[in-house]
Amino acid sequence: MSLDGFTSAPNQSRKNPFGEGGITIMDWALATRTFKTMFGNEGGTTGIDDTFAAKADEGVGATIMGRNMFGPIRGPWLNEDWKGWWGANPPYHHPVFVLTKYPRQSIPMEGGTTFHFVSEGIEIALEKAFEAAKGKDVRIGGGATVVRQYLRAGLIDELHLVITPKLLGAGERLFDGTEEVSQRYEYTEFIASEAAAHVRLVKRK
Helix, strand or coil, X not given: CCCCCEEECCCXXXXXXXXXXXXXXXXXXXXXXXXXXXXXXXXXXXXXHHHHHHHCCCCEEEEEEEHHHHCCCCCCCCCCCCXXXXXXXXCCCCEEXXXXXXXXXXXXXXXXXXXXXXXXXXXXXXXXXXXXXXXXXXXXXECHXXXXXHHHCCCCCEEEEEECCCCCCCCEECCCCCCCHHHHEEEEEEEECCCCEEEEEEXXX
8 A cells, every 4th residue: 555545546447457557556466576587577686575566375265355456347138248357367366256236157167266256244145155265364455445354343343554655646545444453453463665665564363
């Protein structure tokens, strides 16, 4: 997220998945060797940011995301054309559960990713994700609205926050309306590179 607390900018579109100018908060990740390799490119930075990027998928067996993270289309699904931002072979390689008010058939993709659409709420999505993960972790991928819902419900065990030296000025804030976070969570790790600060919050026992 940006220094002013935003995880995306306004006016999301097919060209701007993070909103207009919002992609700058991903500069730290896009520069790493891990991300460049993921997209078939060579080179990239190593060090703190690359270590976090490389470990992001370790032990994860399923992901949950919101409708806006899956795509910029709003309202009912008018057709089956849109299959996500990531092309034919998305980077997840495991089941992904998309929260939506509008049911849709599952979409199997290359590389082991299948998008499942859940309209019964966050708890049902979590149950389905844990079943699909087969003993591995479930990641709440985002966006901010989805993370806030799970935070308010007390259903997130751990958060990895990446705070970038960018100012977006407007957009969607991660922690709006989640005052209970300060009581429920404590930070256990703070590591900074030149490009970002990585903070790990863990639910208090």
